[in-house]
Amino acid sequence: MSRSASGYHHGDLRRALVAAGVTLLDEQPPGRISLREVAREAGVSHAAPYHHFGDRGDLLKAVGDECMRDFLDRQESAVAAENDPAARLVALGEAYVAYAADRPHAFALIFDPELCPPGDASPERAPLIARNEELLAECVVAWLEGRGEALTDAASLAAALWGTVHGLAGLVSEGHLARDQVMPALQALVGDRGR
Amino acid sequence: MSRSASGYHHGDLRRALVAAGVTLLDEQPPGRISLREVAREAGVSHAAPYHHFGDRGDLLKAVGDECMRDFLDRQESAVAAENDPAARLVALGEAYVAYAADRPHAFALIFDPELCPPGDASPERAPLIARNEELLAECVVAWLEGRGEALTDAASLAAALWGTVHGLAGLVSEGHLARDQVMPALQALVGDRGR
DNA sequence: CTCTCCTTCTTGACAGCGTAAAGATCACTG
């Protein structure tokens, strides 16, 4: 196996197709990415992908998995770079929004309900989603503990903050909100809490 | 003019096409709605829409305008039904999320950046967007005034709350969050503020 | 080394799509 591009047999076409999809996603929204274009980008015939993916949706799902990994990695890195619980929480939000702003099409793909039916995510995707929710919950709990607040409704607060960050990310990635309005907004909401 | 369905000339095809689009949106996401299917639904040939809309995107934009009107109406009604500023703010959020949960495809269409490029919205759409942001700002300001809080960063707080509500709506409409988690989340974030 | 099998990739085909051009039909005006 490996990367032998020896004419007929590609060697690692599946990975190449996903990579091509990720590349195309830089310039096109998920809905406009065609299977044939991905195949062309990978230098392969238009029906080749069907030996690695059931249909177009499956290919985009795999591309989405790849993006989700990247998305989660960035959040983990951002959180790990801070020590103060409040700073960690803010860093997570910042990374979340930054990804949506930098890669709007990838962000849209990750949360596309047509391609990742929530509830029964792919075996590839499910652990990533679980880890991401866990990461957020950890940050929220640590933050509340640091402030000596009750943890009674930590889950609800986590949901609310997920909503806030997700909403700001969506609004920014779709251009409804300027990116530089995000931090002030988060400060207004979270920074003053308990004052 | 009017509703004479006398064979060749429809009479009010434009409106009929938009209505057909709204209907189809109940069962299909925007990306899967084809121009030809809308034409079929309206009982007209597949090329007829081109005499009323530049292309598929323009038709969907008009459908989105219609949905946006409905979306805004529901928020206005919900807010008007309450007196207490805090209750009005919560009612607005509830209506926002309820629309997204009840009509997820319409919600997605309204905020589809491909079809409503933010910045230069259609003359139809722009005033609706402006009014919606105004409505939210009014509710936030009234709420802050009622609590005797400073209005310094009311705009930032409004942006944050827009993000929260928009994010929760998106997560619910896409199935990532159960609808009954929304109210507790909002309570946890807003209800305790200033305590 | 050769034969065979199985996987991978290609080719060719089909229906459905968005869109443009050309033709048919109707309402309205003079």
Place this chain on the structure above:
DNA sequence: CAGTGATCTTTACGCTGTCAAGAAGGAGAG
């Protein structure tokens, strides 16, 4: 009643997703 312009239909083109059939080549058995 003739003519004109708007509205709708027909036809056609290239692109798409998908399937079926065939070609290419690696892997194991003899």
